[in-house]
Amino acid sequence: xxxxxxxxxxxxxxxxxxxxxxxxxxxxxxxxxxxxxxxxxxxxxxxxxxxxxxxxxxxxxxxxxxxxxxxxxxxxxxxxxxxxxxxxxxxxxxxxxxxxxxxxxxxxxxxxxxxxxxxxxxxxxxxxxxxxxxxxxxxxxxxxxxxxxxxxxxxxxxxxxxxxxxxxxxxxxxxxxxxxxxxxxxxxxxxxxxxxxxxxxxxxxxxxxxxxxxxxxxxxxxxxxxxxxxxxxxxxxxxxxxxxxxxxxxxxxxxxxxxxxxxxxxxxxxxxxxxxxxxxxxxxxxxxxxxxxxxxxxxxxxxxxxxxxxxxxxxxxxxxxxxxxxxxx
Amino acid sequence: xxxxxxxxxxxxxxxxxxxxxxxxxxxxxxxxxxxxxxxxxxxxxxxxxxxxxxxxxxxxxxxxxxxxxxxxxxxxxxxxxxxxxxxxxxxxxxxxxxxxxxxxxxxxxxxxxxxxxxxxxxxxxxxxxxxxxxxxxxxxxxxxxxxxxxxxxxxxxxxxxxxxxxxxxxxxxxxxxxxxxxxxxxxxxxxxxxxxxxxxxxxxxxxxxxxxxxxxxxxxxxxxxxxxxxxxxxxxxxxxxxxxxxxxxxxxxxxxxxxxxxxxxxxxxxxxxxxxxxxxxxxxxxxxxxxxxxxxxxxxxxxxxxxxxxxxxxxxxx
Numbered sequence: 001x002x003x004x005x006x007x008x009x010x011x012x013x014x015x016x017x018x019x020x021x022x023x024x025x026x027x028x029x030x031x032x033x034x035x036x037x038x039x040x041x042x043x044x045x046x047x048x049x050x051x052x053x054x055x056x057x058x059x060x061x062x063x064x065x066x067x068x069x070x071x072x073x074x075x076x077x078x079x080x081x082x083x084x085x086x087x088x089x090x091x092x093x094x095x096x097x098x099x100x101x102x103x104x105x106x107x108x109x110x111x112x113x114x115x116x117x118x119x120x121x122x123x124x125x126x127x128x129x130x131x132x133x134x135x136x137x138x139x140x141x142x143x144x145x146x147x148x149x150x151x152x153x154x155x156x157x158x159x160x161x162x163x164x165x166x167x168x169x170x171x172x173x174x175x176x177x178x179x180x181x182x183x184x185x186x187x188x189x190x191x192x193x194x195x196x197x198x199x200x201x202x203x204x205x206x207x208x209x210x211x212x213x214x215x216x217x218x219x220x221x222x223x224x225x226x227x228x229x230x231x232x233x234x235x236x237x238x239x240x241x242x243x244x245x246x247x248x249x250x251x252x253x254x255x256x257x258x259x260x261x262x263x264x265x266x267x268x269x270x271x272x273x274x275x276x277x278x279x280x281x282x283x284x285x286x287x288x289x290x291x292x293x294x295x296x297x298x299x300x301x302x303x304x305x306x307x308x309x310x311x312x313x314x315x316x317x318x319x320x321x322x323x324x325x326x327x328x329x
Numbered sequence: 330x331x332x333x334x335x336x337x338x339x340x341x342x343x344x345x346x347x348x349x350x351x352x353x354x355x356x357x358x359x360x361x362x363x364x365x366x367x368x369x370x371x372x373x374x375x376x377x378x379x380x381x382x383x384x385x386x387x388x389x390x391x392x393x394x395x396x397x398x399x400x401x402x403x404x405x406x407x408x409x410x411x412x413x414x415x416x417x418x419x420x421x422x423x424x425x426x427x428x429x430x431x432x433x434x435x436x437x438x439x440x441x442x443x444x445x446x447x448x449x450x451x452x453x454x455x456x457x458x459x460x461x462x463x464x465x466x467x468x469x470x471x472x473x474x475x476x477x478x479x480x481x482x483x484x485x486x487x488x489x490x491x492x493x494x495x496x497x498x499x500x501x502x503x504x505x506x507x508x509x510x511x512x513x514x515x516x517x518x519x520x521x522x523x524x525x526x527x528x529x530x531x532x533x534x535x536x537x538x539x540x541x542x543x544x545x546x547x548x549x550x551x552x553x554x555x556x557x558x559x560x561x562x563x564x565x566x567x568x569x570x571x572x573x574x575x576x577x578x579x580x581x582x583x584x585x586x587x588x589x590x591x592x593x594x595x596x597x598x599x600x601x602x603x604x605x606x607x608x609x610x611x612x613x614x615x616x617x618x619x620x621x622x623x624x625x626x627x628x629x630x631x632x633x634x635x636x637x638x639x640x641x642x643x644x645x646x647x
Contacts, residue, residue, distance in 0.1 A: 060550055091553030098551075103544040107643060108566050118552040153642040169552065 112150030404617030444533025467527025
């Protein structure tokens with residue numbers, strides 16, 4: 001898999017916002033690749049830049065933000081596209097589903113209108129054909145009574161149904177790449193599993209790639225091929241899902257895995273990583289995790305570690321603990 | 330839906346009876362009446378007039394007579410004009426209506442366009458410029474605005490007539506008459522529009538800003554829809570929903586006249602008549618007119634609810 005060109009290649013992506021307190025570096029120079037047919041999970045706590053990463057790939061950040069770097073999708077650099085060309089890619093080759101299905105659909109338009117809309121925008125088909133395709137899509141995401149569903153309004157359906165509709169809309173134009181931003185967070189647990197399985201099945205069927213953003217490591221273990229761990233706008237570790245779960249390197253990744261409840265094990269108290277994600281304003285060069293890290297050394301507070309692997313494998317980590325020469329000088 | 334409609338119609342009855350009680354007794358309990366205003370009347374003549382107009386009856390009896398007449402569509406008898414109130418209203422209300430209607434149309438049209446543009450370009454030069462302009466227009470009292478308009482457009486530039494509804498002495502018919510009235514309407518309509526536009530522009534701007542922040546607008550963008558479609562199809566419809574209530578309240582305002590503006594432009598509308606009726610204590614006219622507006626208010630509330638049901642599917646399906 002590693003030999004072929006990646007479908008999505010994010011290189012030195014930065015997304016900065018000007019706030020009243022100063023420049024917020026929500027995403028600060030991250031790199032990762034997603035190959036054809038692969039699922040990559042971005043994990044991290046709230047406020048570490050996961051969603052901003054997704055929104056900058058989609059080109060949906062407000063004009064007040066500054067996005068730099070390269071986002072290559074199938075050979076095109078999305079950051080260099082005009083607004084019109086980017087719009088033609090959105091919902092077509094690259095689509096996205098969101099966290100809150102209940103509010104993500106327009107309350108005054110029928111499901112049918114909202115489904116055919118995206119088809120009519122990107123494909124040269126008639127209204128009738130679009131409606132027919134919508135019915136097929138509804139069937140594909142596992143909802144019965146399609147005829148009735150397309151005449152309904154969002155408030156008449158449950159959260160799980162709405163998220164299925166959102167998936168149907170996202171997949172309407174057979175995208176090469178689907179970004180799912182915490183698609184199951186707002187749903188209850190039984191529905192979560194259903195929606196995840198659906199996504200997984202559809203992904204395999206269509207051979208698209210998926211970028212799944214989540215803070216739920218259970219989800220990661222289930223669906224991911226590779227994992228990108230983000231902290232304070234930077235990638236701190238990335239590797240295959242086996243490597244990350246079996247042999248986590250970064251203290252933050254270790255902390256996340258420890259903080260995950262395990263079914264059947266009785267612990268008095270769930271582990272928590274002490275402290276909080278730092279404010280992303282005016283950060284000094286350092287490892288941003290330093291003040292929460294139990295292995296913090298002097299260098300950690302002075303220099304930013306680079307993301308690299310110690311043995312040319314794909315498993316990379318940004319931590320001074322693994323930089324032998326420097327530390328032991 | 331039908332059941333709901335019938336229920337709402339039935340609710341109108343107690344509401345209107347309550348309104349009629351308030352209106353009648355508030356006006357009746359004010360000491361003095363039209364006849365007392367004339368100091369030259371002898372005691373006998375006064376008693377005669379009291380008997381003639383029914384002022385000698387107890388208030389309760391008078392209320393029921395008044396109410397009974399209302400049911401037959403009779404709003405009372407104007408003492409000042411010596412004609413039925415309905416006739417007087419009919420004479421003056423339409424001239425108020427055409428001015429109010431024109432300014433309503435302009436106010437809503439302009440406020441909607443400006444509100445949406447300044448919301449989509451929040452904090453831009455256009456937004457700030459319009460905000461200042463609109464607040465300025467809103468802050469100037471109508472009498473001042475009216476006088477300024479007369480000074481510039483009527484006196485200095487001579488573009489429009491300074492007051493009245495028709496050119497005095499001219500006896501136009503057909504199109505010429507319509508054109509004449511339209512020319513006289515321009516200044517009062519401009520003044521009324523300027524007064525009303527501020528609040529409404531801000532209202533549309535706020536509504537729109539609120540809606541474009543919502544998740545479904547983000548979804549619409551993520552679908553790759555054109556920005557125009559996102560704003561005008563997805564966002565605007567949602568932003569307009571709460572305005573339905575506001576719009577329904579404009580219906581009684583169409584008929585209630587603009588007291589100050591009509592005074593300034595010497596416009597023969599109902600607002601001017603209303604003020605005049607107060608000064609001579611022509612209470613039957615005041616009561617009839619107030620009751621008429623009360624009925625319109627209640628009906629427009631009902632219309633608002635029905636429109637809401639049509640426009641918002643969340644309200645419709647119950």
